[in-house]
Amino acid sequence: MSAPIIRSLAELRALTRAWRQAGESIGVVPTMGALHEGHLSLVRAAKQGCDRVIVTLFVNPRQFNNPEDFAKYPRTELADAAILGPLAVDALFVPDAAEVYPAGHSTVVSVGDVSQPLEGAHRPGHFDGVATVVTLLFNMTQADRAYFGEKDWQQLQVVKRLVADLNMPIEIVPCPSVRDADGLALSSRNQRLSRKARAQAAALPNALFDAATAMAEGAYEPEVLAAARDTLAAAGFGEVEYLARCDSESLGPPIPGKPSRLLAAVWLDGVRLIDNVAVG
Numbered sequence: 001m002s003a004p005i006i007r008s009l010a011e012l013r014a015l016t017r018a019w020r021q022a023g024e025s026i027g028v029v030p031t032m033g034a035l036h037e038g039h040l041s042l043v044r045a046a047k048q049g050c051d052r053v054i055v056t057l058f059v060n061p062r063q064f065n066n067p068e069d070f071a072k073y074p075r076t077e078l079a080d081a082a083i084l085g086p087l088a089v090d091a092l093f094v095p096d097a098a099e100v101y102p103a104g105h106s107t108v109v110s111v112g113d114v115s116q117p118l119e120g121a122h123r124p125g126h127f128d129g130v131a132t133v134v135t136l137l138f139n140m141t142q143a144d145r146a147y148f149g150e151k152d153w154q155q156l157q158v159v160k161r162l163v164a165d166l167n168m169p170i171e172i173v174p175c176p177s178v179r180d181a182d183g184l185a186l187s188s189r190n191q192r193l194s195r196k197a198r199a200q201a202a203a204l205p206n207a208l209f210d211a212a213t214a215m216a217e218g219a220y221e222p223e224v225l226a227a228a229r230d231t232l233a234a235a236g237f238g239e240v241e242y243l244a245r246c247d248s249e250s251l252g253p254p255i256p257g258k259p260s261r262l263l264a265a266v267w268l269d270g271v272r273l274i275d276n277v278a279v280g
């Protein structure tokens with residue numbers, strides 16, 4: 001059986017009110033659909049941690065800085081509802097744009113410093129769109145816990161900052177990146193890779209893991225980063241938008257004694273891939 005699809009906020013509210021009155025906890029897994037094992041790992045964590053689980057599916061127009069990317073984003077609602085069936089989620093919330101942004105909607109939520117570099121610099125307005133829709137989804141679902149993937153590391157840090165700064169009564173639960181057998185992080189956008197490019201794509205995680213190991217062993221960072229760029233170019237990758245070691249939490253420059261992370265956004269075969277790994 002497929003997951004029960006709920007489209008209106010009124011219907012969702014009726015459910016969440018009943019669950020709250022029964023003293024049940026609510027978990028939310030926000031997604032843009034085209035579900036894969038990465039998303040399902042979040043759903044499984046939510047099922048373990050909460051009495052009730054809502055998966056949201058909304059391709060949020062306000063976080064796309066590139067109209068072509070928005071137009072091409074995969075939309076597979078029926079398959080998504082079917083794949084969630086065996087996990088027995090309580091609701092698949094699929095609002096339309098007018099339910100999320102009714103006429104007259106004019107509030108934008110903007111998170112500070114952590115949203116500025118990397119994705120923020122290369123996708124102007126992206127994190128304002130994410131922070132705004134995540135705030136709306138948290139309010140709409142009344143969730144106690146929300147599950148986010150480490151694959152979108154900067155997004156996770158932005159959402160943590162948002163929740164801390166606005167004292168939102170919700171716990172953010174990070175979930176590790178799920179990777180294919182060759183190491184490529186699962187992503188809806190991987191579907192757009194040609195067969196040849198898909199075979200080349202594992203060079204990205206390999207280069208990141210190798211570089212992170214070298215850095216942890218004390219190798220000279222500029223040389224390590226230059227070697228990683230050479231490896232990617234040799235593997236057929238195009239533009240490297242960023243490849244940088246950052247403080248894991250603030251995404252600013254690394255801070256001695258604090259965890260750091262290596263993050264990248266790279267083009268391959270007309271597809272923009274992102275990934276990140278811990279250093280040390």
Ligand SMILES: Nc1ncnc2c1ncn2[C@@H]1O[C@H](COP(=O)(O)OP(=O)(O)OP(=O)(O)O)[C@@H](O)[C@H]1O
Pocket residue numbers: 030031032033037038039041042147148149150151152175176177178179185186187188189190
């Ligand atoms: N491989 C993965 N492992 C763990 N979590 C993931 C993975 N891929 C996506 N997620 C998480 O699922 C949630 C929804 O992400 P989203 O719907 O954008 O999927 P996606 O595959 O990342 O798509 P795309 O990268 O093309 O936008 C986010 O919290 C994201 O971090």
Ligand SMILES: CC(C)(CO)[C@@H](O)C(=O)[O-]
Pocket residue numbers: 030031032058060063130133134152155
């Ligand atoms: C969190 C999110 C569902 C908000 O639209 C989106 O950015 C995503 O899929 O990671």
Ligand code: BAL
Pocket residue numbers: 063064152155
């Ligand atoms: N997976 C993060 C959402 C986005 O790329 O727009």
